[in-house]
Amino acid sequence: MEIFSKVHGHNLVKWAADKKEVIVLSADLTSSCEADLFRDAYPDRFFSLGIAEQNMLSWAAGMAGEGFVPYIHTFAVFIYRRAYDQVAMSAAYSNIPVKMIGFLPGVTTPGGASHQAIEDISLMRSLPNMTVLETGDATDVETVLDAAHKINGPVYIRMLRGEIPRLFKDPLVFNRSRVLSNGTDITLLTSGICTEEAMRATKLMKEKGVSVCHHHISTLKPFTDPQVENAISQAKFGVITMENHSVIGGLGTCVAEIIASKGLNKKLVKLGIQDRFLHGASRRYLMKEHGIDAVTLIKTVEKIIGKELNISESELGTVRIEAVHSESKAEAL
Amino acid sequence: MNIQRIQHVADNIRKRVLTHVISQNGGYMSQACSSAETFSALYLHIMSMPELDTPLKPGLFQGVPSADNMSYKTGAEYNGGHVEGFDRFYLSPAHYALVVYALLIETGRMTADGLDYFNRDGYSVEMIGAEHSPGMEVTAGSLGQCISRAAGSALARKMKNDNGNNFVYLSDGEFQIGQTWEAIQAASHYKLDNLIIFADMNGQQCDGPVGNVMEMGSVADRLRSFGAEVVTVDGHDIEALCKSVETPHENKVLAVLCKTDPCRGLEILRRNAPKLHYLRFKSDSEKAEYTQILNELGGK
Numbered sequence: 001m002e003i004f005s006k007v008h009g010h011n012l013v014k015w016a017a018d019k020k021e022v023i024v025l026s027a028d029l030t031s032s033c034e035a036d037l038f039r040d041a042y043p044d045r046f047f048s049l050g051i052a053e054q055n056m057l058s059w060a061a062g063m064a065g066e067g068f069v070p071y072i073h074t075f076a077v078f079i080y081r082r083a084y085d086q087v088a089m090s091a092a093y094s095n096i097p098v099k100m101i102g103f104l105p106g107v108t109t110p111g112g113a114s115h116q117a118i119e120d121i122s123l124m125r126s127l128p129n130m131t132v133l134e135t136g137d138a139t140d141v142e143t144v145l146d147a148a149h150k151i152n153g154p155v156y157i158r159m160l161r162g163e164i165p166r167l168f169k170d171p172l173v174f175n176r177s178r179v180l181s182n183g184t185d186i187t188l189l190t191s192g193i194c195t196e197e198a199m200r201a202t203k204l205m206k207e208k209g210v211s212v213c214h215h216h217i218s219t220l221k222p223f224t225d226p227q228v229e230n231a232i233s234q235a236k237f238g239v240i241t242m243e244n245h246s247v248i249g250g251l252g253t254c255v256a257e258i259i260a261s262k263g264l265n266k267k268l269v270k271l272g273i274q275d276r277f278l279h280g281a282s283r284r285y286l287m288k289e290h291g292i293d294a295v296t297l298i299k300t301v302e303k304i305i306g307k308e309l310n311i312s313e314s315e316l317g318t319v320r321i322e323a324v325h326s327e328s329k330a331e332a333l
Numbered sequence: 334m335n336i337q338r339i340q341h342v343a344d345n346i347r348k349r350v351l352t353h354v355i356s357q358n359g360g361y362m363s364q365a366c367s368s369a370e371t372f373s374a375l376y377l378h379i380m381s382m383p384e385l386d387t388p389l390k391p392g393l394f395q396g397v398p399s400a401d402n403m404s405y406k407t408g409a410e411y412n413g414g415h416v417e418g419f420d421r422f423y424l425s426p427a428h429y430a431l432v433v434y435a436l437l438i439e440t441g442r443m444t445a446d447g448l449d450y451f452n453r454d455g456y457s458v459e460m461i462g463a464e465h466s467p468g469m470e471v472t473a474g475s476l477g478q479c480i481s482r483a484a485g486s487a488l489a490r491k492m493k494n495d496n497g498n499n500f501v502y503l504s505d506g507e508f509q510i511g512q513t514w515e516a517i518q519a520a521s522h523y524k525l526d527n528l529i530i531f532a533d534m535n536g537q538q539c540d541g542p543v544g545n546v547m548e549m550g551s552v553a554d555r556l557r558s559f560g561a562e563v564v565t566v567d568g569h570d571i572e573a574l575c576k577s578v579e580t581p582h583e584n585k586v587l588a589v590l591c592k593t594d595p596c597r598g599l600e601i602l603r604r605n606a607p608k609l610h611y612l613r614f615k616s617d618s619e620k621a622e623y624t625q626i627l628n629e630l631g632g633k
Contacts (some may be wrong), residue, residue, distance in 0.1 A: 047488075047523075049519055050518065050519065050522075052512075052515035052518070054477075054481070054511070054515060055481045055484075055512050055515030055516045055518075055519055057481075058478045058479075058481030058482045058512070058516075059481045059482070059484055059485035059488075059516070060485060061471075061481075061482050062481065062482035062483060062484060062485020062486040062487075062488075062489065063488065064485075065471075065482070065485075065486055065489075066485075066486055066489030066490060066493065067489070068489055068492075085475050085478075086478055086481075086512075089472055089474070089475045089478055090471075090478050090481070090482055093398065093464075094398050094464060095398040095400065095403065128397075128399070129398070129399055129400070152400065152403075153400055
């Protein structure tokens, strides 16, 4: 598995080169959100709004009304917590193309509760007119902008920064999951950084004879992908969701809604942040503490299928993950 | 400047709003009293707005904006729509909607029966205006957001070399909101001299006198320290209102603070002080008193 650095920062410059309508708004976190390369490349299309996110959100709506497409860059919490009323009334209500790029989802920062976005998907999903996308690898990060740009309305993107693995080769497709493996015992639906973590476990579980259907989810709203419904339907023992987000209102809730409304009658286990705040610690530590790690996933599978798999933590550490074609080579693991 | 005409329209706004408040047994009356001259001067003299061929008739509510519903008529069409080089009007305190509706009728931008649809289910002439309501650019009911949107638009218009101005009408209570100052700070940073604020300094807000709810000291001083050019005028002096925009403000936001009387032209309203935000008749006899005053004013 290759690791890439500052993926969004470099991609944004390349991607926006021929899109003169694209502007970037920032609230004093320009380098922290990798928008510094855009700022230096296109100073006329970059706007610093200071530490004043409420104004920035409404301001962006004002510019969007004139035909520009603002891409707001800041930490996710400062979009949906600090400026939710502005997101709702200035951007979402008018259904205008304000694109919000929110960084530092959940455990990806040791910055503590003030910086860790754990309920952003929940809040953004409940806003009418809002589209919600999440990235899980370098390819997602590079191609999510195309998906967001095509939508003529507000879009919230849960973005990754810094060192990011490349798990997938094909571009992100709006409202379509990436099929990482097919199987019939367990259906595993993961999003964001949890997909890479889950892939460590699924590789070993398959070797132990567990048939796992694993999809990576990048569109949280709308949540109407028939491929996902089919995957849920075929699970013999049950469905597991794994997300770097509260289990209230995120991927797990989306799946629960599908199971209930479609009458799929499947047991669902939601791995995620169990209705409590995070705190300042490393990603690995927090993933373990909150049970969004490969070990917890394996234990959960064992419980659901009623069988011990005897996979050790050291075995998990040695797993090598290769990038996959999500569509053309479904069994590429 | 035709002071007589502007005053005539202002008087008619008060009468029309009073008529309506009586018929509805309540409404935002003091807002009309304090702002009538300002609105009239803005629409008839200060702003350059595209003329309409005929007054527009408010239709049925066309639904909230969504991916499937983006071609509905917005309130901006009553102001002549978005035309390069022309001014735009942003009403921030959306509860002044009734005053704006009366203004649109008096200036020939809305049909006279427009107010018949006020607050009527299924129509766009809502009590607290939204972007589909006559005269409204944006959905501004959550106070403090409108100025940011107007400023963002002003910056974008400069980028497009469109030299029209964006006028924002604020209520004085909005100077208590953090976002208002965030917006002025950023508008000063980007030297938005195409952003012009008119503020109704009537000293009243929902809970009572502004100073009791939250003392702000000198708003003019605060604005100046945030980089704006400020001019304070008697908000009932039409000549002063009209001249205020001639104040040089190169590279600066211009803020016109209109000192107003929330009971102007309707002395009886003073009995309700300091609770002037919303007029509700306490008895039939009180309503009769207002009706008699309306008749004396010549009705509408």
